[in-house]
Amino acid sequence: MQRRVITEGERTEAREWLSEVASAPLVQSVQDAHRAWQNFFDSCTGKLYIAKVGEVRVRWSRDLPSTPTSVTVIREPDGRYYASFVVERDPRPLSGTEHETGVDLGISRLATCADTDGNRSDAANPKHLQRQQRKLRRVQREKSRGREGSANRDKSRREEAVQHGKVARARREYHHKQALKLVRENQVVHVEDLNVAGMVRNRKLARAISDAGWGRFVRIIEEKAAYHGRAVHTVNRWLPSSKTCSACHYLMDAMPLRVRDRTCPGCGAQHERDFNAATIILAAGRAERVNARGARVSPPSFEGVLGEEAGSSGKPRGSTTRNAA
Known part of the structure; x- marks a missing residue:
């Protein structure tokens, strides 16, 4: 192949320009093509x-x-x-950056992020399971009608498993892409230490929370952060991030889930619920990391009222820093 492509090719009028090029890159190109084909056939017969x-x-x-x-x-x-x-x-450490971000996990959006420059970025929630519900319901109806142990029931069971597998793979791929984006752009990612197992006990939100896959998403962020030399910091799950004003730290008595936008009674600032929560998570996480290093920095005022977040119970638990750079 090398003789036909290079040596004999130089003697033709259409390829005489090959004689003006050094032989090393020409030979290497043929070897690269050979290796590419060999890899292809190896993958087919591996x-x-x-x-x-x-x-x-x-x-x-x-x-x-x-x-x-x-x-x-x-x-x-x-x-x-x-x-x-x-x-x-x-490990493949990335070049250092001064950016840090706070991540508020949600259902309408998978993640709402606030960085140290005050910028906002969102990760949409594709709701993979919800998009496949129509097919799953059809398959589940067919399975329920089949006789126990019959071939048709087993066929419907496999088809249902195939649909669930597609959902799981699509969700996992999306989580990897969003996690890698967060890790590349930020030196530290601050997230809440959510009790996902306890939250899915809420029948109204169980399916939506499971479809979002918060727990797996955070684990993937931690894995990629450790591989690329970044850090993931978890803030206390009892931090009242949604009820605290990110401008003046005024703490509201209640913040129902249906309220998405509000005006702070303390300073009059307008807040969108998720972005405000992400900003509070970022501020609390940075304060905790500074204190953990021994610096004399007082925590923000809202950290003195942990345990006020709606839906939480029990004693507050200290936050931890995992996968520190």
Whole structure:
């Protein structure tokens, strides 16, 4: 191939310009093309050796960064098998930045963010499960009509599992993209230490909270922050972020979920509920991190009234800093 493309090509009138180029890049281009084709065919015919099983044909989703120490074969409810490898990989720290952001998780929007420059950014909530509800209801009706143990009922069960698998993969991919964006743009990400397991006990909001996937989203942020040399700081879950004015720290007695915009009785400032909460989370998180370093900085006044947030109970628990840079 190298002889036909380069050596013989230089002798033709259409490709005589090849003689004006050094031979090294021409040879390298042919080798790169050969390697690309070889990788393609290897991915189509790749095999995985499993102890006591032998060689298994697999479709590789990506190259392994290092030699794996173990492999786990997982069978999903939809009948698909996945191989999960344990490998070591070196961190890839990003260049430092002075930006920090506070993240308020929600249902109408997955996340509302307020950074140290006073800017706002939102991550929409695609509501993956809600978009598939029509198909899921149809499949579930078919399954309920089938006789226990019948082939048709088993077929409907697999189809339902396939739909749930699509929802889970779409949600996971979206979480990874949004988490990576947050980690790239900010040195520290401040989030609330939410009790998601307790919040899903609310029947009216359980499905919406589960569809948003707050817990997994925060875990993905923490993983990416550790890999890229960033930090994730959790503020106390009893912080009354929605009821506290970000301008004067006036604390309101109540803030129903239906109220999205309000005027502060203390200073008259206009606030959008989620952005105001994200700003409070950012301020509280930065104050806690400074105090943790031993500096003589007094916390904002609203930190003295923890335990006032609606829907919380029990004694306040101290916040923690995880994955510090």
